[in-house]
Amino acid sequence: MGAFNSLTYNATICLGCGECMMACAKAKSGDADRFDQSRIKIVPAGDNKFEAALCRQCGDAKCVMNCPAGALTKNAASGVVDWNADLCVSCLLCTVGCAYGSITFESSVGHVAKCDTCGGDPACVKVCKSGALGYVTTASIYNDYGKQEDLFAPGLAACQGCNSELMIRHVLRRVGRNVVVAAPPGCIPGMGTVGYNGKAGAKVPIFHPLLTNTASMLAGLKRTYERQGRDVTALALAGDGGASDVGFQSLSGAAERGEHILFLCFDNEGYMNTGMQASSATSFGSWTSTTPVGDKLQGKRTDAKNLPMVMMMHNAAYVATASSVFMEDFYRKLDKALAASKQGFAYLHLYAPCPSGWRFPASLTIDVCRLMVESNFVTLWEYTPETGLVFTRPTDKPKPLESYLKAIGKYRHLAQEQVDRIKKLLEDRLAMLKRFVR
Amino acid sequence: MQSCTYLIVGASHAGLAAADAIRMIDPASPLILASRDSHLPYSPTILPYVVSGRSKAERTALRSEAFFKEKSITFLRQAQLQSINAEKGLAHFDQGTSIRFDKLLLATGAAPSLPAIPGLGDVAFHVLRTMDDALGLKTAMKGARRALVLGAGLIGTHAAENMAEAGMTVSIVEPQMQLLPGYFDSQASSLIEKAFEGHGIDLKFGRSVASLKPGVAVLDDGQDVPFDLLLIATGVRPALSYLDGSGIRIDRGILVDERQRTNLPAVWAAGDCAQVRLFQSEGTGVAGILPMAVEQGRIAGQGMVDDEGQKPFPGAVSLNTYSFFGQQAISVGAGISGADSPGTETVLRFDEGAKTYLRLVLKEDRLVGAASVNHPLDPGILWQLILRQTDLSDVKERFLADPKTTGRLLMSRLWR
Structure with missing residues (x-):
């Protein structure tokens, strides 16, 4: 296993504009207004500051370890924690494992959802005006x-x-x-x-x-x-x-x-x-x-x-x-x-x-x-x-x-x-x- | 005789997490993973989905032969542990096989605990703990019309749902007055009960089976309940007869310390067979839930390989997620299944029409427990807030109004 590319978030410069969530929702559902479909969640933290719930693609991901169905796997090539819709039984035990609210269930979506880095070309990063979101590819x-x-x-x-x-x-x-x-x-x-x-x-x-x-x-x-x-x-x-x-x-x-x-x-x-x-x-x-x-x-x-x-x-x-x-x-x-x-x-x-x-x-x-x-x-x-x-x-x-x-x-x-x-x-x-x- | 550095008995979540933790540090020393089962490793949690057909039995493996080969792990099937001689480092399996080990992890899980009902020995019944149980139950459902389920815990309710969806007439007999006691209070349970009753499932609360005859159960109130298929789901308990004479101390499970060590130096135990400390109450208990098995297995594996990154087990927290008829329920922590305890502060939001329920329990501005039905929560975050005893006084109003968003905000901050 080598080093992996990763999404980064810098809370100190995030403007909370929500463009990333719209881009994610658009990429994942085709509809930019469906915020529930966004897999990155920017949350207001008061005083015009913001925080994010965003998948870290953990090295020893607890969502993977908690999955009884083998539906979640750490991809050894990309480093992304992959989700397999065919194997998932919607038991939600993965959401028990995640300490960051990054694999979540929304009833409107109907299944758990998490960031897949858009296959290495994340849509959220492209629209981030402040530069708070980054995609670090130095690993490659x-x-x-x-x-x-x-x-x-x-x-x-x-x-x-x-x-x-x-x-x-x-x-x-x-x-x-x-x-x-x-x-x-x-x-x-x-x-x-x-x-x-x-x-x-x-x-x-x-x-x-x-x-x-x-x-x-x-x-x-x-x-x-x-x-x-x-x-x-x-x-x-x-x-x-x-x-x-x-x-x-x-x-x-x-x-x-x-x-x-x-x-x-x-x-x-x-x-x-x-x-x-x-x-x-x-x-x-x-x-x-x-x-x-x-x-x-x-x-x-x-x-x-x-x-x-x-x-x-x-x-x-x-x-x-x-x-x-x-x-x-x-x-x-x-x-x-x-x-x-x-x-x-x-x-x-x-x-x-x-x-x-x-x-x-x-x-x-x-x-x-x-x-x-x-x-x-x-x-x-x-x-x-x-x-x-x-x-x-x-x-x-x-x-x-x-x-x-x-x-x-x-x-x-x-x-x-x-x-x-x-x-x-x-x-x-x-x-x-x-x-x-x- | 085979010999190895690490012997892990039991190939479900605890055993697998331990094997992963060992291989993270020591990629080469001989590691044997022994399973009493004939299948590749699987999770007992997947079995109701095998019964319903949502999961295919052959696609439930948590690890493949190729994985074991790549990680230099010897995977033994159909190896039922019979006895241990820890002093000599010997584990004896059925059919006369013995394995010499330096370090041993017992992750042998639990087995269905059968109630003492007169006549039980004379009737055919099912349990649901192994893949063969699941496949047997699935086959039996094809020829059956009326099912009787004993016990309204997670296994019983899951199986009852599956059988009702398969077109059978289903009754559940539960001595307590609600579904899923221990995880939810009666109000949350009432929402779940509605879904069950809406699907024609007959819930017989406050009753138990007095005796069994082939095809008929007689309840303690005298009622006869006829059945073609009987499922016993009255709980599980560790099956530890293999420890007789081993010198390993047991109570309800194998007694371990906060690093999953038993009283013998080269033997660890983890998962549903281990009796561990509890985070939110005094004393120890058998946690018996998947996320705790993962935690314990990992800690045990780290201990076996002397991983400096090992952190002690903070104690078991009650955690569960439960999907029923397309709806979701979540239960985290304590104080949420019964009446309010003194000194706690409870927020309850119950909307019968919208079928939503949320109960948050705080003590001294720290989270004690949370339960919800059809109300999205991040149970992983709530678990962390309980373990870290995070002071919520600054965000309390927000948290009580919107635990999901506020929890995400807190964990995003705490992570930095």
Whole structure:
């Protein structure tokens, strides 16, 4: 059994308009006015707030366990709890099992009824104006890519909670075996990807260039393959230090020449595997071992270089930012970047919060990734010379920046004026990015 | 001799829920599921529908052979448990089969309890607890014209309805003054009785059978009731003779703690054979209803496999749904079948013309029980409100006016 798609309901933004119930009633009975036929029930909760009775398609569904007729079954392929009208005897014992009022009997309907997600295309979600109802299909990504071969060795020695390891495994699953990987010094080779104890860390050709020459070595290899008539993906898995500091010259040159490379930068805002030193990508105010907090210094004094913006200014074939929280967005961008790298230079910037270096619990990496995006600390967008910049996540209703800064130890010392400066910087940067939208 | 890690005796809801819970954690260790029946697992609750023809006997299986194969479960049919030696980990079945186990779940259910009526041994009668009973009753109905049903519980009333719908003349004899005592009060019962009487079923309340002769029952008031078919539905009780000499403690059922453990370390019991704590009253009892069997089976299975997610059984709550002649009745919790108890607050809405009834009982702003006839409720939500002892003071008026919508609102909130 894999992961399943699911309907979601966000009570805090539901307007109670009832469109979902009309759409459901229409889909199930042909008559939008038959609210009794709706399998999603929005109930008023007072103060203009609403709640919902909606089938969770439980993993260990009690309605199924309580059914004496075998009429209810958990569908192992879709995850939906299926109801079989032929077998149902209308004993209503399923309604005893459900704690959410989601499989119900209405005498006007004549049998029990529950949500079947309209076969994976729920009518209610399509008409939801507020966005309170959602249909999360991310599960299919894990199911599909879970079947692909993991091209890194098991047991890489990344720190607990590191999402870079997760993401490089995803990337190679998608890119496949026909690849040559450059992994310059940084956390990614540090965790053993290029090899350890005389064993290879990856099941594909992988090499360890100098920090300074990653993009130029990879470009040379790619050109050699092209001369041989071989279509091999040239992939760099670099850190922010290797990309934006010493490796920047070769990166900028390769982008300017339009080398057919896919360059992935995992941005953990510093040199984390060598002792958490600051890089040019380290954000303002961050504690690092080279920007300490003391009497004179209160963390990093300069703003981070925004490398994805810089790469956009190279007019590369494809430039995008992505986060491991929004995997559908990430895979869409990876596909586009892969395609673009066949004709030109593609650059993908992945935000990689570091529990060890940033000081937050290893269990919270994904939450930090989410807060980072939802507070507009970073924004998700993509750029091509043809389309200009397109935001791929809305930026108009950010969560308070403080909710993000407070989650991370490296910002614990920040004074209000430092927070204000970060706010101003983020606003200015967003305004600047918006000017690239056509 | 076969041996296994987990032996589950009984393949209805409790046994199946336990097998599922075990396989959730331990997909491989040998698991034997033994049934005294010759059929694939089925629910006793489906039997009235087999009798009526609404369910086909061959389509009532709750699990398939393919399922057992996929889950590496050995399903034994026609295995009647004879005795247990828990110390040696041995279960002895009829026909000389023995199975060695590490852990044992007894989910052997209940058997019809027969009243001591003079002459019972001389007449042919039916009970309705197994698939073979159901098929036998169905066949017998074809040649019969007059049916007599003893007992107006769920099985008796279901079967009486089926026989009336099949065109037979049906009488029910019930010592109490109403249908479904324990689940509904006399007012709710009166709505159900109307439907029964409307379909020509003769309800003889407050009476019992004094003696039986072939073809005739003599009631305690002297009346003769002739019959071609006699169904005895006067309740069920666990049949536990296999425990003689086992050292496992029993009372009305097998005594278990809140994790379904018996007094012996490797033996669990669940479902209709187990005597469990009660949620709404002191002491223990045999719950004997499907949702409780599911709960207990799952808890027992989790215990057998040392699942850290196991939560203790909070205690049995009386729960039932009852469909009759296309109408619906629901009964949840306590305080709804008799007079109001002191300290409780009751809302009663009874509309004889519309054939609707609703009774809600609260104590200290917490739900105690709810019963309805032709009034839609979400019994699963009401069960949760009772178990969680949810304080309803903020929404009390709304809840009493519209328990269905308000219940949904509360559970949507409580879930987050």
